[in-house]
Amino acid sequence: xxxxxxxxxxxxxxxxxxxxxxxxxxxxxxxxxxxxxxxxxxxxxxxxxxxxxxxxxxxxxxxxxxxxxxxxxxxxxxxxxxxxxxxxxxxxxxxxxxxxxxxxxxxxxxxxxxxxx
Numbered sequence: 001x002x003x004x005x006x007x008x009x010x011x012x013x014x015x016x017x018x019x020x021x022x023x024x025x026x027x028x029x030x031x032x033x034x035x036x037x038x039x040x041x042x043x044x045x046x047x048x049x050x051x052x053x054x055x056x057x058x059x060x061x062x063x064x065x066x067x068x069x070x071x072x073x074x075x076x077x078x079x080x081x082x083x084x085x086x087x088x089x090x091x092x093x094x095x096x097x098x099x100x101x102x103x104x105x106x107x108x109x110x111x112x113x114x115x116x117x
Contacts, residue, residue, distance in 0.1 A: 013045035020082040
């Protein structure tokens, strides 16, 4: 099966970022998940979700980001990783599956009360 090759398009918009990769998870006294993170570098492209893209089937909400990540990188994003964007932090919520693509697309949601210097 042929894969869609959009590396050149994604490379045009991608930037280098240092993100927080989930390396472990523990439970606090209330049973809530607490994640342990490690800083890693990656190249990503991100865009604000347009009103036309908001619907129940794709998981996007108002204020979300669509994050593109090429597959052929040393590091990759996964659920609960944290990326910096627009002077705040966004948490990766889920991946939007594209079976025949050479990149991954993620939904990222703003972390409340977060400011990146």
